[in-house]
Amino acid sequence: MADNTTSNNGAQKGTETLKRGLAQMLKGGVIMDVVTPEHAKIAEEAGAVAVMALERVPADIRVQGGVARMSDPGLIESIMNAVSIPVMAKVRIGHFVEAQVLEALGIDYIDESEVLTPADEQFHINKHDFNVPFVCGCRNLGEALRRIGEGAAMIRTKGEAGTGDVVEAVRHARSVLGEIRRLQAMREDEMMTFAKETGAPYHLVKETAELGRLPVVNFAAGGIATPADAALMMQLGVDGVFVGSGIFKSGDPARRAKAIVEATTHYTDPKIIAEVSRGLGEAMVGINVTAMPADERIAGRGW
Amino acid sequence: MNVGVLALQGAFIEHEKTLRALGAHAVEVRLPEHLDGLDALIIPGGESTTIGKLAVTFRLLEPLRAFAATKPVWGTCAGMIMLAKDIGRDQPLIGVMDITVNRNAFGRQLDSFETDLDVPQLGPDPFHAVFIRAPVVTAVQNGAEVLARLEDGAIVAVRQGRWLATAFHPELTPDDRFHRYFLRDVAGLAD
Numbered sequence: 299m300a301d302n303t304t305s306n307n308g309a310q311k312g313t314e315t316l317k318r319g320l321a322q323m324l325k326g327g328v329i330m331d332v333v334t335p336e337h338a339k340i341a342e343e344a345g346a347v348a349v350m351a352l353e354r355v356p357a358d359i360r361v362q363g364g365v366a367r368m369s370d371p372g373l374i375e376s377i378m379n380a381v382s383i384p385v386m387a388k389v390r391i392g393h394f395v396e397a398q399v400l401e402a403l404g405i406d407y408i409d410e411s412e413v414l415t416p417a418d419e420q421f422h423i424n425k426h427d428f429n430v431p432f433v434c435g436c437r438n439l440g441e442a443l444r445r446i447g448e449g450a451a452m453i454r455t456k457g458e459a460g461t462g463d464v465v466e467a468v469r470h471a472r473s474v475l476g477e478i479r480r481l482q483a484m485r486e487d488e489m490m491t492f493a494k495e496t497g498a499p500y501h502l503v504k505e506t507a508e509l510g511r512l513p514v515v516n517f518a519a520g521g522i523a524t525p526a527d528a529a530l531m532m533q534l535g536v537d538g539v540f541v542g543s544g545i546f547k548s549g550d551p552a553r554r555a556k557a558i559v560e561a562t563t564h565y566t567d568p569k570i571i572a573e574v575s576r577g578l579g580e581a582m583v584g585i586n587v588t589a590m591p592a593d594e595r596i597a598g599r600g601w
Numbered sequence: 602m603n604v605g606v607l608a609l610q611g612a613f614i615e616h617e618k619t620l621r622a623l624g625a626h627a628v629e630v631r632l633p634e635h636l637d638g639l640d641a642l643i644i645p646g647g648e649s650t651t652i653g654k655l656a657v658t659f660r661l662l663e664p665l666r667a668f669a670a671t672k673p674v675w676g677t678c679a680g681m682i683m684l685a686k687d688i689g690r691d692q693p694l695i696g697v698m699d700i701t702v703n704r705n706a707f708g709r710q711l712d713s714f715e716t717d718l719d720v721p722q723l724g725p726d727p728f729h730a731v732f733i734r735a736p737v738v739t740a741v742q743n744g745a746e747v748l749a750r751l752e753d754g755a756i757v758a759v760r761q762g763r764w765l766a767t768a769f770h771p772e773l774t775p776d777d778r779f780h781r782y783f784l785r786d787v788a789g790l791a792d
Contacts, residue, residue: 309714309732316713319733319773323646323678326610345654347610347647382690382704383648384734406710406734429711556658563609563655564631 312429317451320384320407320431321515324348324452324538328528328559329517331355331542333373335380341545344555348384348407350540351377356413356460357543357582360594366414368396371403378404386433391600392418394427401430407452408432410445412599413459413542420601425449435519437470437597439477440496443506446514447499453512455536456597457520460543462584464521466597467531471518475535481507520597523548523582525561525575532565549579602790605630605639607665609655611647611679615772619780625790633664641673641788644680644695646733646770649704652679653693662693669697673763673788681766682736698764699743706737706755706768718749718769720758722786723778730757730769737768763787 327347332338338349353369354362368389378385384406389396391410396417400408410423412435425432426449433452434445442453455474457467481503484492489507493500505513518531519540528539541558548554557574564570587595604620606613608629617627620643630636642665644652656662668674669684674697676684683695685702707714713734717727728749738756741747749758749767757768765787771779784790 309716311711311714313715315715315731315773316710316733319731319770320710320713322612322615322773323648323733325612325614325647326608327648327651342650343654345651347651378709383650384710401711404709404711431710559651560655560658564659567631 314451317431318514321433321452324384324517325515326563327538328555328562329386329538329540330545330555331540332377333546335376337546337551338377338380338385340552341555342381342383344552345559346383346555347538348386349377349381350386350388350409350542352388355543355546357462357547358460359413360460360585366390368393368399368414371399374400374403374405388414389423390414390417392416392421392423394423397423397428397432401428405430410434410450412456412596416599422448422601425451433517435597435600436474438473438496439481439506440498441600442474442512442516443496443498443502446502446512450514452515452517454517454519454540456600457518457522458587458590458595458597459520460585461521461587461590462523462544462547462582463587464523464527464530465587467518467521467527468534470520470597471531471534471536474512474516478506478511482510521587522558523584525557525571528558529561529565529571532562538562544582547582549581554578554581602626602640602784603628603638604784605636605642607642607644607652607680609647609659609661610651611645612770612772613645616643616645616677619772619777623777623780623784625784632659633661636664636668639668639672640790641675641784642668643783644674644676644683645772646678646680649679649682650692652683657693662695665695666697669695669764673765673783675765675767675783675787677767677770677772678733678735681738681768684764684766698759698761698766699741699745700738700759700761700766701740702736703739704736705734707732707735710734716751718751718757720749722748723782728771728776728778729774730771731773732757732769735768738766760787
Protein backbone atom coordinates (compact mmCIF):
# COMPACT_ATOMS: atom_id res chain seq x y z
CA MET A 299 0.00 0.00 0.00
CA ALA A 300 1.24 3.46 -0.84
CA ASP A 301 2.48 5.77 1.95
CA ASN A 302 0.09 8.49 0.82
CA THR A 303 -3.01 6.39 1.41
CA THR A 304 -5.99 8.52 2.29
CA SER A 305 -8.35 7.10 4.88
CA ASN A 306 -12.10 7.44 4.60
CA ASN A 307 -14.27 6.23 7.42
CA GLY A 308 -17.74 4.82 6.89
CA ALA A 309 -17.18 3.68 3.30
CA GLN A 310 -18.26 0.30 1.90
CA LYS A 311 -15.56 -1.97 0.47
CA GLY A 312 -15.54 -5.26 -1.42
CA THR A 313 -19.00 -4.67 -2.94
CA GLU A 314 -20.24 -6.25 -6.16
CA THR A 315 -20.19 -2.80 -7.82
CA LEU A 316 -16.50 -2.34 -6.94
CA LYS A 317 -15.51 -5.86 -8.00
CA ARG A 318 -17.31 -5.66 -11.35
CA GLY A 319 -16.37 -1.99 -11.70
CA LEU A 320 -12.62 -2.62 -11.85
CA ALA A 321 -13.21 -5.02 -14.76
CA GLN A 322 -15.30 -2.31 -16.46
CA MET A 323 -12.27 -0.01 -16.27
CA LEU A 324 -10.16 -2.65 -18.06
CA LYS A 325 -12.52 -2.89 -21.06
CA GLY A 326 -11.06 -2.29 -24.49
CA GLY A 327 -7.68 -3.25 -23.11
CA VAL A 328 -5.10 -6.04 -23.10
CA ILE A 329 -4.09 -8.03 -20.00
CA MET A 330 -0.66 -9.64 -20.40
CA ASP A 331 0.97 -12.67 -18.73
CA VAL A 332 4.34 -11.76 -17.18
CA VAL A 333 6.84 -13.90 -15.27
CA THR A 334 9.31 -11.24 -14.05
CA PRO A 335 9.18 -7.57 -12.93
CA GLU A 336 11.09 -6.72 -16.15
CA HIS A 337 8.34 -8.32 -18.26
CA ALA A 338 5.75 -6.40 -16.23
CA LYS A 339 7.48 -3.10 -17.03
CA ILE A 340 7.63 -3.97 -20.74
CA ALA A 341 3.89 -4.77 -20.63
CA GLU A 342 3.03 -1.49 -18.85
CA GLU A 343 5.22 0.47 -21.27
CA ALA A 344 3.40 -1.19 -24.20
CA GLY A 345 0.03 -0.04 -22.82
CA ALA A 346 -1.29 -3.14 -21.00
CA VAL A 347 -4.27 -2.33 -18.72
CA ALA A 348 -3.17 -5.01 -16.23
CA VAL A 349 -0.67 -7.84 -15.90
CA MET A 350 -1.11 -11.46 -14.83
CA ALA A 351 1.80 -12.40 -12.55
CA LEU A 352 2.88 -16.03 -12.82
CA GLU A 353 5.98 -18.26 -12.67
CA ARG A 354 5.53 -19.94 -16.02
CA VAL A 355 3.48 -18.89 -19.04
CA PRO A 356 0.99 -21.57 -20.20
CA ALA A 357 3.24 -22.64 -23.13
CA ASP A 358 5.97 -23.59 -20.62
CA ILE A 359 3.51 -25.29 -18.25
CA ARG A 360 2.55 -27.48 -21.23
CA VAL A 361 6.14 -28.37 -22.09
CA GLN A 362 7.40 -28.90 -18.55
CA GLY A 363 4.35 -30.71 -17.19
CA GLY A 364 4.04 -31.52 -13.47
CA VAL A 365 1.64 -29.87 -11.03
CA ALA A 366 1.12 -26.16 -11.75
CA ARG A 367 0.34 -24.14 -8.60
CA MET A 368 -0.07 -20.55 -7.40
CA SER A 369 3.16 -18.59 -7.95
CA ASP A 370 5.69 -17.66 -5.24
CA PRO A 371 4.30 -14.71 -3.20
CA GLY A 372 7.74 -13.09 -3.40
CA LEU A 373 7.60 -13.07 -7.20
CA ILE A 374 4.03 -11.74 -7.19
CA GLU A 375 4.97 -8.93 -4.78
CA SER A 376 8.02 -7.98 -6.85
CA ILE A 377 5.72 -7.61 -9.88
CA MET A 378 3.16 -5.61 -7.84
CA ASN A 379 5.97 -3.26 -6.84
CA ALA A 380 7.26 -2.89 -10.40
CA VAL A 381 4.15 -1.39 -12.05
CA SER A 382 1.33 1.11 -11.35
CA ILE A 383 -1.37 -0.83 -13.26
CA PRO A 384 -3.51 -3.57 -11.62
CA VAL A 385 -1.86 -6.94 -11.00
CA MET A 386 -3.73 -10.26 -11.24
CA ALA A 387 -2.54 -13.73 -10.24
CA LYS A 388 -3.81 -17.29 -10.68
CA VAL A 389 -5.00 -19.88 -8.17
CA ARG A 390 -5.93 -23.51 -8.79
CA ILE A 391 -9.62 -24.28 -9.30
CA GLY A 392 -11.17 -24.84 -5.85
CA HIS A 393 -8.01 -23.87 -3.91
CA PHE A 394 -9.54 -21.24 -1.61
CA VAL A 395 -6.45 -21.06 0.60
CA GLU A 396 -4.28 -20.00 -2.35
CA ALA A 397 -6.94 -17.32 -2.89
CA GLN A 398 -6.72 -16.27 0.78
CA VAL A 399 -2.95 -15.93 0.36
CA LEU A 400 -3.31 -13.72 -2.71
CA GLU A 401 -5.92 -11.57 -0.95
CA ALA A 402 -3.50 -11.19 1.98
CA LEU A 403 -0.84 -9.98 -0.49
CA GLY A 404 -3.27 -7.29 -1.70
CA ILE A 405 -3.54 -8.58 -5.28
CA ASP A 406 -6.04 -6.63 -7.43
CA TYR A 407 -7.77 -9.59 -9.17
CA ILE A 408 -7.63 -13.39 -8.74
CA ASP A 409 -7.91 -15.74 -11.73
CA GLU A 410 -9.34 -19.13 -10.66
CA SER A 411 -7.70 -20.80 -13.61
CA GLU A 412 -7.83 -24.09 -15.48
CA VAL A 413 -4.28 -23.34 -16.66
CA LEU A 414 -3.10 -24.50 -13.21
CA THR A 415 -3.70 -28.06 -12.02
CA PRO A 416 -7.16 -28.22 -10.38
CA ALA A 417 -7.20 -28.69 -6.58
CA ASP A 418 -10.85 -29.75 -6.47
CA GLU A 419 -12.63 -31.73 -9.18
CA GLN A 420 -16.12 -31.00 -7.87
CA PHE A 421 -16.27 -27.50 -6.36
CA HIS A 422 -15.08 -24.07 -7.40
CA ILE A 423 -14.16 -21.40 -4.84
CA ASN A 424 -17.08 -19.58 -3.18
CA LYS A 425 -15.94 -16.21 -4.44
CA HIS A 426 -18.56 -14.29 -2.45
CA ASP A 427 -16.37 -14.98 0.61
CA PHE A 428 -13.69 -12.58 -0.66
CA ASN A 429 -13.30 -8.82 -0.94
CA VAL A 430 -10.89 -9.21 -3.85
CA PRO A 431 -12.63 -9.77 -7.21
CA PHE A 432 -12.27 -12.98 -9.26
CA VAL A 433 -12.13 -13.72 -12.99
CA CYS A 434 -13.03 -17.25 -14.16
CA GLY A 435 -12.85 -19.11 -17.46
CA CYS A 436 -15.77 -20.53 -19.47
CA ARG A 437 -16.45 -22.37 -22.73
CA ASN A 438 -20.17 -21.65 -22.94
CA LEU A 439 -22.91 -19.54 -21.39
CA GLY A 440 -23.95 -22.07 -18.75
CA GLU A 441 -20.39 -22.29 -17.43
CA ALA A 442 -20.08 -18.47 -17.40
CA LEU A 443 -23.32 -18.07 -15.41
CA ARG A 444 -22.38 -20.83 -12.93
CA ARG A 445 -19.11 -18.96 -12.23
CA ILE A 446 -20.95 -15.64 -11.84
CA GLY A 447 -23.38 -17.42 -9.50
CA GLU A 448 -20.36 -18.39 -7.36
CA GLY A 449 -19.27 -14.75 -7.29
CA ALA A 450 -17.02 -14.21 -10.32
CA ALA A 451 -16.94 -10.47 -11.17
CA MET A 452 -15.39 -10.98 -14.61
CA ILE A 453 -15.44 -13.80 -17.18
CA ARG A 454 -12.93 -14.85 -19.78
CA THR A 455 -13.66 -17.33 -22.51
CA LYS A 456 -11.01 -20.05 -22.10
CA GLY A 457 -9.66 -20.78 -25.55
CA GLU A 458 -6.76 -23.22 -25.36
CA ALA A 459 -3.96 -21.57 -23.37
CA GLY A 460 -0.33 -21.87 -24.41
CA THR A 461 -1.00 -22.89 -28.01
CA GLY A 462 -0.93 -19.66 -30.02
CA ASP A 463 -3.89 -21.16 -31.93
CA VAL A 464 -6.93 -18.87 -31.77
CA VAL A 465 -9.44 -21.51 -32.91
CA GLU A 466 -10.66 -22.45 -29.41
CA ALA A 467 -10.91 -18.81 -28.30
CA VAL A 468 -13.16 -18.22 -31.30
CA ARG A 469 -15.20 -21.35 -30.57
CA HIS A 470 -15.82 -20.36 -26.94
CA ALA A 471 -16.58 -16.70 -27.65
CA ARG A 472 -19.00 -17.66 -30.43
CA SER A 473 -20.61 -20.19 -28.12
CA VAL A 474 -21.21 -17.67 -25.29
CA LEU A 475 -22.28 -14.79 -27.53
CA GLY A 476 -24.45 -16.99 -29.78
CA GLU A 477 -26.22 -18.54 -26.79
CA ILE A 478 -26.98 -15.05 -25.44
CA ARG A 479 -28.59 -14.14 -28.78
CA ARG A 480 -30.68 -17.33 -28.69
CA LEU A 481 -31.62 -16.64 -25.05
CA GLN A 482 -33.03 -13.26 -26.08
CA ALA A 483 -35.54 -15.03 -28.37
CA MET A 484 -36.71 -17.44 -25.64
CA ARG A 485 -39.94 -17.39 -23.67
CA GLU A 486 -39.65 -17.59 -19.88
CA ASP A 487 -40.60 -21.28 -19.79
CA GLU A 488 -37.83 -22.00 -22.30
CA MET A 489 -35.37 -19.99 -20.19
CA MET A 490 -36.19 -22.16 -17.18
CA THR A 491 -35.34 -25.29 -19.15
CA PHE A 492 -32.13 -23.64 -20.41
CA ALA A 493 -31.24 -22.96 -16.74
CA LYS A 494 -32.02 -26.56 -15.81
CA GLU A 495 -29.99 -28.03 -18.64
CA THR A 496 -26.93 -25.84 -18.11
CA GLY A 497 -26.99 -25.68 -14.31
CA ALA A 498 -27.00 -21.88 -14.54
CA PRO A 499 -28.90 -19.88 -11.87
CA TYR A 500 -32.30 -18.90 -13.33
CA HIS A 501 -32.09 -15.26 -12.19
CA LEU A 502 -28.78 -14.86 -14.07
CA VAL A 503 -30.26 -16.48 -17.19
CA LYS A 504 -33.10 -13.95 -17.08
CA GLU A 505 -30.79 -11.02 -16.36
CA THR A 506 -28.53 -12.00 -19.29
CA ALA A 507 -31.52 -12.22 -21.64
CA GLU A 508 -32.72 -8.77 -20.52
CA LEU A 509 -29.27 -7.16 -20.85
CA GLY A 510 -28.41 -8.93 -24.11
CA ARG A 511 -24.93 -9.52 -22.68
CA LEU A 512 -23.28 -11.13 -19.67
CA PRO A 513 -23.93 -9.19 -16.44
CA VAL A 514 -20.14 -8.89 -15.99
CA VAL A 515 -17.27 -7.92 -18.29
CA ASN A 516 -16.19 -10.70 -20.68
CA PHE A 517 -12.64 -10.91 -22.10
CA ALA A 518 -11.29 -13.49 -24.56
CA ALA A 519 -8.25 -15.64 -23.77
CA GLY A 520 -6.32 -18.70 -24.85
CA GLY A 521 -4.37 -18.65 -28.09
CA ILE A 522 -4.35 -14.96 -29.07
CA ALA A 523 -0.94 -14.29 -30.70
CA THR A 524 -1.30 -11.46 -33.24
CA PRO A 525 -2.92 -7.99 -33.50
CA ALA A 526 -5.43 -9.48 -35.98
CA ASP A 527 -6.31 -12.25 -33.48
CA ALA A 528 -7.09 -9.59 -30.85
CA ALA A 529 -9.20 -7.54 -33.27
CA LEU A 530 -11.02 -10.72 -34.38
CA MET A 531 -12.08 -11.43 -30.80
CA MET A 532 -13.16 -7.80 -30.29
CA GLN A 533 -15.24 -7.84 -33.49
CA LEU A 534 -16.91 -11.06 -32.34
CA GLY A 535 -18.10 -9.07 -29.32
CA VAL A 536 -15.81 -9.54 -26.30
CA ASP A 537 -14.86 -6.59 -24.07
CA GLY A 538 -11.07 -7.03 -24.17
CA VAL A 539 -8.34 -9.69 -24.44
CA PHE A 540 -5.87 -11.64 -22.34
CA VAL A 541 -2.59 -12.48 -24.08
CA GLY A 542 -0.56 -15.14 -22.32
CA SER A 543 2.31 -16.89 -24.05
CA GLY A 544 1.69 -14.93 -27.28
CA ILE A 545 3.83 -11.96 -26.27
CA PHE A 546 6.87 -13.18 -24.36
CA LYS A 547 7.20 -16.33 -26.51
CA SER A 548 7.49 -14.16 -29.65
CA GLY A 549 10.55 -12.67 -31.35
CA ASP A 550 10.04 -9.03 -30.27
CA PRO A 551 7.75 -8.91 -27.18
CA ALA A 552 7.78 -5.10 -26.68
CA ARG A 553 6.72 -4.33 -30.26
CA ARG A 554 4.19 -7.16 -30.46
CA ALA A 555 2.64 -6.14 -27.13
CA LYS A 556 2.23 -2.52 -28.28
CA ALA A 557 0.78 -3.64 -31.61
CA ILE A 558 -1.80 -5.89 -29.92
CA VAL A 559 -2.83 -2.99 -27.63
CA GLU A 560 -3.28 -0.69 -30.64
CA ALA A 561 -5.23 -3.28 -32.64
CA THR A 562 -7.54 -3.86 -29.65
CA THR A 563 -8.40 -0.14 -29.50
CA HIS A 564 -8.82 0.25 -33.28
CA TYR A 565 -10.34 -3.21 -33.80
CA THR A 566 -12.79 -2.01 -36.47
CA ASP A 567 -10.11 -0.20 -38.52
CA PRO A 568 -8.30 -2.69 -40.84
CA LYS A 569 -5.88 0.02 -42.09
CA ILE A 570 -4.58 0.58 -38.59
CA ILE A 571 -4.44 -3.17 -37.89
CA ALA A 572 -2.39 -3.59 -41.10
CA GLU A 573 -0.07 -0.76 -40.10
CA VAL A 574 0.63 -2.06 -36.58
CA SER A 575 1.09 -5.65 -37.85
CA ARG A 576 4.09 -4.76 -40.07
CA GLY A 577 7.50 -6.21 -39.20
CA LEU A 578 6.67 -7.62 -35.78
CA GLY A 579 9.15 -10.47 -36.14
CA GLU A 580 8.30 -14.06 -35.38
CA ALA A 581 5.03 -14.92 -33.66
CA MET A 582 5.14 -17.72 -31.10
CA VAL A 583 5.59 -21.05 -32.86
CA GLY A 584 2.31 -22.46 -31.64
CA ILE A 585 0.60 -25.82 -31.48
CA ASN A 586 -2.27 -26.76 -33.77
CA VAL A 587 -5.13 -27.50 -31.36
CA THR A 588 -7.09 -29.59 -33.85
CA ALA A 589 -4.16 -32.04 -34.05
CA MET A 590 -3.76 -32.12 -30.25
CA PRO A 591 -4.81 -35.25 -28.28
CA ALA A 592 -7.93 -34.58 -26.17
CA ASP A 593 -6.12 -35.35 -22.89
CA GLU A 594 -3.58 -32.57 -23.54
CA ARG A 595 -6.27 -29.89 -23.71
CA ILE A 596 -6.84 -27.90 -20.54
CA ALA A 597 -10.06 -26.03 -21.39
CA GLY A 598 -12.08 -29.03 -20.20
CA ARG A 599 -11.01 -28.39 -16.58
CA GLY A 600 -13.80 -26.69 -14.61
CA TRP A 601 -17.22 -28.00 -13.58
CA MET B 602 -25.80 18.32 -28.96
CA ASN B 603 -22.81 16.18 -29.95
CA VAL B 604 -20.84 14.93 -26.98
CA GLY B 605 -17.65 12.96 -27.60
CA VAL B 606 -16.40 10.18 -25.33
CA LEU B 607 -12.70 9.34 -25.61
CA ALA B 608 -12.86 5.64 -26.56
CA LEU B 609 -9.21 4.58 -26.56
CA GLN B 610 -9.82 2.27 -23.59
CA GLY B 611 -11.98 2.03 -20.46
CA ALA B 612 -15.61 2.54 -19.45
CA PHE B 613 -16.67 4.70 -22.41
CA ILE B 614 -19.86 2.73 -23.23
CA GLU B 615 -21.28 3.48 -19.75
CA HIS B 616 -20.90 7.24 -20.37
CA GLU B 617 -22.48 6.90 -23.82
CA LYS B 618 -25.55 5.17 -22.34
CA THR B 619 -26.12 7.94 -19.80
CA LEU B 620 -25.57 10.64 -22.44
CA ARG B 621 -28.08 9.01 -24.82
CA ALA B 622 -30.64 8.69 -22.01
CA LEU B 623 -30.26 12.47 -21.55
CA GLY B 624 -30.91 13.10 -25.23
CA ALA B 625 -27.34 13.83 -26.30
CA HIS B 626 -25.71 12.37 -29.40
CA ALA B 627 -22.71 10.36 -28.09
CA VAL B 628 -19.69 10.03 -30.40
CA GLU B 629 -16.71 7.71 -29.82
CA VAL B 630 -13.36 9.46 -30.24
CA ARG B 631 -10.33 7.33 -31.21
CA LEU B 632 -8.60 9.55 -33.79
CA PRO B 633 -8.12 13.35 -34.08
CA GLU B 634 -10.72 13.76 -36.84
CA HIS B 635 -13.40 12.31 -34.54
CA LEU B 636 -13.26 15.57 -32.53
CA ASP B 637 -14.71 17.56 -35.45
CA GLY B 638 -18.14 19.00 -34.72
CA LEU B 639 -18.26 18.04 -31.04
CA ASP B 640 -19.76 20.41 -28.46
CA ALA B 641 -18.10 18.75 -25.45
CA LEU B 642 -15.95 15.76 -24.50
CA ILE B 643 -15.85 13.19 -21.69
CA ILE B 644 -12.68 11.27 -20.81
CA PRO B 645 -13.77 8.06 -19.08
CA GLY B 646 -12.31 5.86 -16.39
CA GLY B 647 -9.80 3.27 -17.49
CA GLU B 648 -6.04 2.92 -17.14
CA SER B 649 -4.48 6.36 -17.51
CA THR B 650 -1.12 4.92 -18.64
CA THR B 651 -2.82 2.99 -21.46
CA ILE B 652 -5.01 5.93 -22.53
CA GLY B 653 -2.00 8.29 -22.47
CA LYS B 654 0.22 6.01 -24.56
CA LEU B 655 -2.50 5.43 -27.16
CA ALA B 656 -3.16 9.19 -27.29
CA VAL B 657 0.54 9.76 -28.06
CA THR B 658 0.77 7.00 -30.70
CA PHE B 659 -2.33 8.19 -32.56
CA ARG B 660 -1.34 11.90 -32.26
CA LEU B 661 -4.33 12.87 -30.14
CA LEU B 662 -2.68 14.83 -27.32
CA GLU B 663 -2.29 18.15 -29.18
CA PRO B 664 -5.78 17.97 -30.76
CA LEU B 665 -7.22 17.20 -27.30
CA ARG B 666 -5.40 20.22 -25.81
CA ALA B 667 -6.65 22.41 -28.64
CA PHE B 668 -10.20 21.11 -28.11
CA ALA B 669 -10.02 21.77 -24.35
CA ALA B 670 -8.80 25.33 -25.00
CA THR B 671 -12.23 26.28 -26.31
CA LYS B 672 -14.67 23.46 -25.40
CA PRO B 673 -15.99 21.83 -22.21
CA VAL B 674 -14.25 18.65 -21.05
CA TRP B 675 -15.02 16.31 -18.13
CA GLY B 676 -12.63 13.63 -16.89
CA THR B 677 -13.65 10.80 -14.54
CA CYS B 678 -10.91 8.93 -12.61
CA ALA B 679 -8.31 8.22 -15.34
CA GLY B 680 -9.86 11.21 -17.16
CA MET B 681 -9.16 13.43 -14.14
CA ILE B 682 -5.53 12.29 -14.27
CA MET B 683 -5.35 13.09 -18.00
CA LEU B 684 -6.68 16.65 -17.38
CA ALA B 685 -4.31 17.49 -14.49
CA LYS B 686 -1.19 19.60 -15.07
CA ASP B 687 0.77 17.79 -12.36
CA ILE B 688 0.53 14.15 -11.26
CA GLY B 689 4.01 13.86 -9.76
CA ARG B 690 5.22 11.28 -12.30
CA ASP B 691 6.17 11.10 -15.93
CA GLN B 692 3.30 9.97 -18.16
CA PRO B 693 1.49 11.58 -21.12
CA LEU B 694 -1.24 14.06 -20.08
CA ILE B 695 -3.57 16.58 -21.68
CA GLY B 696 -2.54 18.75 -18.73
CA VAL B 697 -4.92 21.74 -18.81
CA MET B 698 -6.39 21.90 -15.28
CA ASP B 699 -4.54 23.66 -12.46
CA ILE B 700 -4.78 20.73 -10.10
CA THR B 701 -2.24 18.35 -8.59
CA VAL B 702 -3.42 14.73 -8.65
CA ASN B 703 -2.06 11.67 -6.90
CA ARG B 704 -2.72 8.36 -8.75
CA ASN B 705 -3.93 5.28 -6.81
CA ALA B 706 -4.12 7.53 -3.75
CA PHE B 707 -6.16 5.12 -1.62
CA GLY B 708 -4.10 2.00 -2.36
CA ARG B 709 -4.92 -1.11 -4.37
CA GLN B 710 -8.27 -2.69 -5.37
CA LEU B 711 -8.99 -3.90 -1.81
CA ASP B 712 -9.02 -0.21 -0.79
CA SER B 713 -11.59 0.73 -3.46
CA PHE B 714 -14.81 1.97 -1.84
CA GLU B 715 -18.31 3.44 -2.24
CA THR B 716 -19.51 6.38 -0.17
CA ASP B 717 -22.05 9.22 -0.15
CA LEU B 718 -20.76 12.69 -1.04
CA ASP B 719 -22.23 16.07 -0.27
CA VAL B 720 -22.23 18.05 -3.54
CA PRO B 721 -24.13 21.36 -3.06
CA GLN B 722 -24.20 22.05 -6.84
CA LEU B 723 -26.32 18.90 -7.34
CA GLY B 724 -28.91 19.75 -4.68
CA PRO B 725 -29.53 18.58 -1.11
CA ASP B 726 -29.48 14.79 -1.72
CA PRO B 727 -26.07 13.11 -1.32
CA PHE B 728 -24.37 11.68 -4.43
CA HIS B 729 -23.41 8.00 -4.11
CA ALA B 730 -19.86 7.80 -5.47
CA VAL B 731 -17.83 4.75 -6.57
CA PHE B 732 -14.04 5.02 -6.14
CA ILE B 733 -11.99 2.32 -7.91
CA ARG B 734 -8.20 2.48 -7.41
CA ALA B 735 -9.03 6.16 -7.48
CA PRO B 736 -6.87 9.26 -7.64
CA VAL B 737 -7.26 12.25 -5.33
CA VAL B 738 -6.64 15.98 -5.82
CA THR B 739 -3.91 17.17 -3.46
CA ALA B 740 -3.85 20.84 -4.51
CA VAL B 741 -5.89 23.33 -6.57
CA GLN B 742 -4.59 26.61 -8.04
CA ASN B 743 -5.75 29.53 -10.19
CA GLY B 744 -9.40 29.51 -9.28
CA ALA B 745 -10.10 25.81 -9.63
CA GLU B 746 -13.22 25.32 -7.51
CA VAL B 747 -13.63 22.35 -5.14
CA LEU B 748 -17.05 20.70 -5.65
CA ALA B 749 -16.77 17.74 -3.26
CA ARG B 750 -14.58 16.38 -0.51
CA LEU B 751 -14.47 13.15 1.48
CA GLU B 752 -15.11 13.32 5.23
CA ASP B 753 -11.38 13.63 5.87
CA GLY B 754 -11.18 16.66 3.57
CA ALA B 755 -9.63 14.93 0.53
CA ILE B 756 -10.70 16.71 -2.71
CA VAL B 757 -12.52 14.42 -5.16
CA ALA B 758 -14.39 16.76 -7.54
CA VAL B 759 -13.17 20.04 -9.07
CA ARG B 760 -14.43 22.54 -11.64
CA GLN B 761 -12.27 25.09 -13.40
CA GLY B 762 -14.32 27.11 -15.87
CA ARG B 763 -15.39 24.73 -18.66
CA TRP B 764 -13.41 21.79 -17.21
CA LEU B 765 -14.75 19.27 -14.72
CA ALA B 766 -12.84 16.48 -12.97
CA THR B 767 -14.13 13.74 -10.66
CA ALA B 768 -12.02 11.06 -8.94
CA PHE B 769 -15.02 8.70 -8.89
CA HIS B 770 -17.29 7.11 -11.53
CA PRO B 771 -20.75 8.69 -12.03
CA GLU B 772 -21.00 6.44 -15.13
CA LEU B 773 -21.28 3.35 -12.87
CA THR B 774 -24.34 4.47 -10.89
CA PRO B 775 -27.90 5.22 -12.08
CA ASP B 776 -27.87 8.78 -10.64
CA ASP B 777 -27.40 11.03 -13.71
CA ARG B 778 -27.11 14.37 -11.86
CA PHE B 779 -23.37 14.77 -12.56
CA HIS B 780 -23.91 14.19 -16.29
CA ARG B 781 -26.75 16.74 -16.28
CA TYR B 782 -24.59 19.19 -14.30
CA PHE B 783 -21.81 18.83 -16.88
CA LEU B 784 -24.07 19.26 -19.90
CA ARG B 785 -26.17 22.14 -18.55
CA ASP B 786 -24.09 24.07 -16.01
CA VAL B 787 -20.50 23.43 -17.14
CA ALA B 788 -20.98 23.08 -20.90
CA GLY B 789 -24.00 25.40 -21.19
CA LEU B 790 -25.78 22.93 -23.49
CA ALA B 791 -29.55 22.50 -23.41
CA ASP B 792 -30.75 19.78 -21.03
